[in-house]
Amino acid sequence: MYVAGEWIQQSTRTHCVINPANGDTLGELPLAEAADLDRALDAAERGFRQWRKTPVGERAHVLHEAARLLRERIDQIATLATLEEGKTLAETRIETLACANLFDFYAEEAKRNYGRVLVRPSGTRSLVMHEPVGPVAAFAPWNFPIHNPGRKLGAPIAAGCSVILKPAEETPASAMAVVQTLIDAGCPGDVVQLVFGVPDEVSRHLLASPIIRKVSFTGSTAVGKHLVKLAADTMKRTTMELGGHAPVIIFDDCDLERTVETLAIGKSRNAGQVCVSPTRFYVQDAIHDRFIDAFTKRFSALRLGSGLEPSTEMGPLANDRRLNAVSTLVSDAVQSGATLLCGGEASGEQGFFWRPTVLADAPLSARVMHEEPFGPIVVTSRFSDFDEAIEKANRLPYGLAAFAFTENARQANLVGDALEAGMVGINTTGLAAADAPFGGVKESGHGAEDGPEGLAACLVTKTIHQI
Template sequence: MQPADEILVGGKWRGGSGPVIETADPATGQVIARIHGAGVDDVADAVRAGQRAVADPAWRDLLPHERARYLARIADLVDGHAEDLARLQTADTGKSINETRALVASAAGTFRYFAAALETLEGALTPSRGPYLTMSVHEPIGVVGAITPWNSPIASDAQKIAPALAAGNAVVLKPAEWTPLVSLALGRLVTDSGLPPGLLSVLPGEGRVVGDAIVRHPGVGKVSFTGGTATGRAIGAVAAEKIMPVSLELGGKSPTIVFPDADLDQVVAGVLFGIFSSSGQSCIAGSRLFVHADVYDEVLARLVERAGKLRVGPGVDPATQVAPLVTHAHRDRVAAMVDRARDEGARVLCGGRAPDGPGAYYPPTILDGLDNDSATCQEEIFGPVLVALPFADEDDLVARANASVYGLACGIWTRDYRTAWRVARRVEAGTVWINTYKQFSVSTPFGGMKESGLGREKGREGILAYTRQKSVYLGLSEDPLPWA
């Protein structure tokens, strides 16, 4: 299912006008595809095609249940090509085949969920305050830009494309330059679904060129971005100039908190999954571990022992638990940050060195001995690196957990539901997991606080995020307005 050297521009497959994008298998370093990416002219063509498509009665006048049929059809096509999509994503990103299978299933489920949500979405008949009927309705924005990250392309693509189409928009999608293949393959399936041409474009390329052109284009009425905080801040600045709404899902340095009464078997399994699944390349990775002093030594010893047994290997092996990082350059960046942690005084309890040989591998690494205000505890590493810190007092714990520019996620492990509820409400995070971690439901809104982002995705409200709200007053009085 590997795409040809073509990109999707306004419903047409053609060669891109930008430079060649070379993608390599992170497990071997071997180049698997060369694709001419998009250029600024491709962005302009895609936006124009999108504007025509949303204005065409063939799309504009569809009833919600009719638009929903397209989303359901796309879901069926994704399901029908699930194994091919999963293997393509594993080759492109290095992720384990078990994870990419789950991501493909998530993408299909997202299209199916928003098809169902669209069929049941309602406007509002608001209470009248005079001789008129008042209604609140939601209308499409027009053309929206969707910029997705390299760490989970097809699932992130679906979380933006599906609700935007459900709301009646056209979408210009820019996948990450490092991992464009599965997004292009998804574009093929959307084309095969019969969706009217122009409603989806897939434009891989450099963020500072293609992404910037999408954000700045006057015909783009909203941008939804998932990625780094620095880029999100730049997008927000342009949006302010344009008076344009944005959704920003950005970085994280999420705390995981272990109270002394917690079930330690569940803790160890949950903490390992929270940081080392996806090789730590996850915005919600539980990368700061706060453990009560009474159980700190036991928890750390068990984590180190189990981390050393995690299976590191190529993503195509179903037994692999920790796959290679997305590129050798990213692996080297993670390694450099661990070296810096050593300079800050960290103890390396396991891992901490890139192995010899091919592949962008980095072992599960656990550090301690640092203060919460150290760079290692404050900056997002985006790799399989866990920093552990002891605590004794709840107020101090909450203060340190919140002492971060980020506020994306949090995990809490305790048998005491009162403690769980109290701390969950005090921690500044968009998502809190209690006695579990890294579980998701497309029906439940997701997003961050502080520098972790702006706005929410998923849930029925996820469709409304791609709309403009309008109020309509219907006069009921037979008499002229008295003023005139």
């Protein structure tokens, strides 16, 4: 842990960090006690008082320098992430660069934190000011062990806030490496705190403190709702990036070959352990059989293996919990009447590998039609016309991401308007960019990270009237 400007390596409790590709132990992680959290809170309070007064140019310099160090250390950081999370080196290198781009963006966006002057009679003034919200408690999951911590740190630091970051205990080294770049870039020790621990203990302790003024969480809807309730006791602001179950509408006028390739790559990214992963495939009748045949052939041919191997196209699931979860969902779907076209089983003698899986004509009674699989599982269903496709796509209470594939420009406009999601990809599965908001609607959360909206989420508004 990193608390009050020093690394803490000792604790009465530890967590065993596992390599998901082979099951080997990578190390023991110290877990925070109440005293550690209290010390982090005190430091965050001091850090906020200092950092909010720091000129924006100095804050920007720290973020730019941290971005430079991320790029300089890309091989080391990417290898750490692959070892502890499992995704391929190609993916963790991209993730490291994405984190660097985000830091660079917020370094400049901090300079555009404009207020406004209202029209008033001569000799009087009314000013609208944007000020940092205060110390932030940020909780990041394991599936993007570099980029998620970067998201939790970049905007608050740019805004002038201090941060207590609790990443996932499964992927600590990646978060440590990101925090180290900020330290080496000159970020004061009280501004960024890094803690690990029993999640419910840490969240309850931090959110009970009046020091914390904002909560940022990425994770499941169930946990997000729990944290919102805790935050309500002291009226803390919240940003919630929660679960999804992304629909994909594949119209009969799509570029079939390109659609198959795009979706196979998009679905295999991080073995499907992505909150915006395309999962529910709704395929128009006229091309249904051709698409399913082509996609199943391409998806099932993906090369599985250690993310450190250059030939690997898809790594393992991150932990044994995910292996058990996807196995249960696939078994339930088959028993409910879905047709298993490929995969449906674990792979290999070691590690947490799961074969790419396609479940055709999955009935609504199957759990996988309602629960996010968070694995390399695709479920398919047919549709005949536009209205039917939209009804099926929007039927769940989630609204994080949605996708559509069509070569008809008018249809693309209509589907973009009709889909109930915070982010829509048309002929693409790429939704994240430093300058674009990332977040969902309905039970997929509220607020956004990235873009100007991410900075705004770390600011409060003050109006000053002067006569």
